[in-house]
Amino acid sequence: MYSNRTIDVNEHLASRAGWIRSSRCESSHCVEVATPASEHILMRDAKNPAGSHLAFGPTAWSAFLRELRAGGRER
Template identity: 55%
Template sequence: MKLEWIKSSYSTPDGPDCIEVAAPDPEHILIRDSKNPEGPRLALTPTAWATFLPYASGR
């Protein structure tokens, strides 16, 4: 299955330092480092992702 990765809105358009996320199904959110797209990925539940987002965005 080909995943649709979405770049963080806090990343600069030309900057290599960012994260990307994908949702392959309703039960998983995947996170990867855009500098290493074939490297390790972090898998979270949607609940864990929703809990994490306010801390990541500084809101």
């Protein structure tokens, strides 16, 4: 289960986070992930890098990855 808790991630931190995307991504239909110097993992839409992003704590990130590997939720 995912937490609906909202956190405040400093935009400056997010903008300097060193975003990466999978080498399997051949277009902008991907997500980018960053692990800034905080306890959170950030994720954003590669098509809109200036847009909003999601922040996961370590437990929520692990649960999210388990869900994806198990077939995940439909789009």
